[in-house]
Amino acid sequence: MSVVFRGGNIVTNEGVVHADLVVQGGQISGIGSGLAAKEVVDISGLTVFPGFVDLHAHLREPGREDTETIETGSRAGAKGGYTAVIAMPNTNPAQDNVPTIEFVRLQGQRAGLLEVIPSGCITMGREGKALAPMAELAKVGVKLFTDDGSGVQDPLLMRRAMEYSKELNVVLGQHCEVSSLTQGAVMHECGCSSDLGVPGWPSIAEELMVHRDIELARLTGARIHFLHLSTAGSVELVRQAKLDGLPVTAEVTPHHLSLTAELLRGFDATFKVNPPLRTISDIDALKAGVLDGTIDAIATDHAPHARRDKELPLDQAPPGMLGLETALGVTCAALDLDPLAIAQVMSVAPARIAGIVDRQGNLPRVGVAANLCFVDLNATWMINPETMASKSTNTPFVGRQLRGKVVHTMFNGDLVVRDGEALK
């Protein structure tokens, strides 16, 4: 079975080339003009990217299958152009043991829409008290460890985790939040939180941990990846650390590039997220960080929640928002990126950080796995929560104009999304 995608703009190492692309046997078998195959798909006007790689998604299975399953989350990801998603470990049970890791991976294979890559916990039960069996988990393929949902508070334990991770050649992902500074926090600490009479989540609570972990990386030489950075100060700390040659990487979410704390004025918990939405000047600094390479990757922090949980009072509602289906559209609406830069932050860099470049995050060329997405970069569109693939509807982007729409997604040589519709 072979298929030719005819007349697209292909993002390659040599730049964007107008050509046909043939896929056969799960691999790209040809790029050129006038190519033929059994099946023909006209992709004129579309841009061909390596399938996107999300470093950060909460797929909720096992534990909260009422809000998302690995299947529905995979479908949401595929519709968003993703061919690989790192599943965060704050499941129930947590991903601190081999059977749970294997289960998550297997559920991903069963769904067959993209590659679900389980992350592992840094500490047992994500409780921040004792190290998880990282070597055991690394042996079954875990390459990214994180306690996401919370940060590792104890500096001694974090130092140990870094030392241990280095010998395993894995990367630690930190959710940067000094929790004693964010007790009961509902939103960014600012004039708005003071007006609303809710406890604030100050920028310093993130920056202190970013700073601590940069210094621990300097001390140990371990690789640290900063999850969902949200403040101007964090961007500056990472920029300096990179200038110092430290092995640090960072991600930002589409929502932190586009939404501000002011949205909480209506007390709608859809806009409650951790770390919180911040200010315009933070957004500007985060954008500058993406543009100058300080921030390596766009990651969704896709966090489905049940409607009844998001309808709780603002101070009790859980933080988090959907991201997989809107990531590209929100990012392109917020930031003017050329196709190569999009490929870099959505696919190439995250695949490198996740350690999966053998099969993901490669710019199209003959011989690489056919993990691709086909995007109409000029399309403007709006999200409709009713037609989303996610089991939950907590998207903050209703009513906003998005730019750039995923039309087809191919995973390991199979078209899993065609004309915006999931095929399974």
Add this chain to the structure above:
Amino acid sequence: MKHIRSISEIGKAGVLAIVERAKQMSEINSRPVPKVPALRGKTVVSLFLEDSTRTRLSFETAAKRLSAETMNFSVSTSSVNKGESLRDTIETISDMGVDAFVVRHKSSGIPWQIEQWTDASIINAGDGAHQHPTQALVDCFTVSEAFGVDSFEGLTISIVGDIRHSRVARSNVEAFAMLGAKVIIVAPSTLLPPDVGHWPVTISNDIDDVIGTTDILYMLRLQSERMDQGLIPNLSEYGNRFGLTEKRVSQLPLNARIMHPGPMNRGVEMQVDPSHLSQSLIHRQVANGVSVRMAVLFTALTLNDDRDHAIQGLSKEAAQ
């Protein structure tokens, strides 16, 4: 005005109108039978998910004097505590046919969240540390009565205490400033909200700096849990620095007045017995509570009615 939720939503004209209406209500309250048929046929539900007997009674009395039917859901009787969501509770009660919810909740924002689940008017009787608009209206009415003015131009009002956690402070800062007062908030930095440069106030950390030029000293309750949270070292240090002592009372200008929204914390922010203070407006605040809440209910519930007919209802001698 369908909802009474925050001072900024009510606006200056709304505040003045409610204060004016409250004067009429206070005349009704001075009658031998203080009851009029203005809200006959209307149903007012008080939904108090945080205890406050004082405010609840004040609202229920106000509703009854206007001949509204009242229903009462309190913390103990409410099914919200039995796993039913707030949405379910609001929708169920709305289905019974109610005209207004009077809501008190420990979380900020509840009056805005429940708007989507009911067509009834929503009266905010206090939401978290956010707003307590009827208290601010009571206080504006009380100041207006004590000083014989509608505009607070030229008055200096110092609000002293736990501004950070106080919904009364947030509503009163807005309302007092709206009516023209110079407002000073006085507290240790730990009890001030962060980044409030945009509030129409002057900020002070020292009560003794402001007391000599203050026309109204508005004391806030200090809850002892602020000590457990590490916001103040201990209650006595707080009392010494920010409490109302005999000495401080003596430093107030001649015609200055003292207010407190209650309940008071004797020996902490109030180190003097307010009943011995000629300057105290605290009893007037309580007494005016019912009149102002009558004005609030009337304002919210006669929105779509024939105004003239409704106002006639106010002048009837008594409800039949």
